[in-house]
Amino acid sequence: MALSLNIGKCTLLGNYRENNEDAIDVKQFPDMSICIVADGMGGQAAGEIASKRAIEVVPRELRKSLSPTIDAEDAVTIVRKAVVQANEEILTMGSLDRDLKNMGTTIVMAVWRKGSELFISNLGDSRAYLVRGGVIEQLTVDHNLAQALVENKTISAAEAKEHRFRNVLWKYLGSKEVGDGPDVRVVPIRPGDKFILCSDGLSGPVPDNQLLSFVQEHPDVQECAEALGQLALDNGSRDNVSCILIEVVEAA
DSSP: OEEEEEEEEEOOSSSSOOOOOEEEEEEEEETEEEEEEEEEESTTTHHHHHHHHHHHHHHHHHHHHTTTTOOHHHHHHHHHHHHHHHHHHHHHHHHHHHHGTTTTEEEEEEEEESSSEEEEEEEEEEEEEETTEEEEEEEEEOOHHHHHHHHTSSOOOOHHTOTTTTBBBBBBBBBBGGGTTOOOEEEETTOEEEEEEEHHHTTSSSHHHHHOOOOOOOOOOOHHHHHHHHHHHHHTTTTTTTEEEEEEEEOO
């Protein structure tokens, strides 16, 4: 069965920020689709610069090396290397310009090669979700100190949602902890699947069950993406809000 993707996207300044440090990108080529959400940090314009560099470098590197004939294992390696390259370029920019010294950005991405699988990866606390069969599943792991405490069994997952360290990231683009690159999850896809890529400006104020019901109630992906952004603001988000919504359908 041939598959295709319908994609909607939205990024909003929000009600409390002077500039939008989020950056989103959707690139659809004949042989590949690349979707990225990046949430910059670092003060002043630095976060905005970091997130924009992330969405420039990763697709550039993927287009160099990721062909449809490469097997899934090698594709995972290529995705990881693309993120590592973005990290190196952001670190270099920070080392050369004092105003950019502490800049960084989260990243969450989905890569599709006209097949039956999607490659999902993230750094930081921008997330990917899968909505399938009336259930929502978080596909990524947050790289913040609260989640690290959960994994160490110091606190519960419920406590992590309100923990004072939930917004303190230990791994992101622009950090030395990236190492050999992020984990990459290979997700088999089928018609009817919907994937949400989002910054924490959305996932923070909108709980998973509300995300699920909202996506189910809004079938048009572009209208849904825009409405999700507004929902986050209505729920009191104090951050920039960005999301990409991907729907898997049978190809015409």
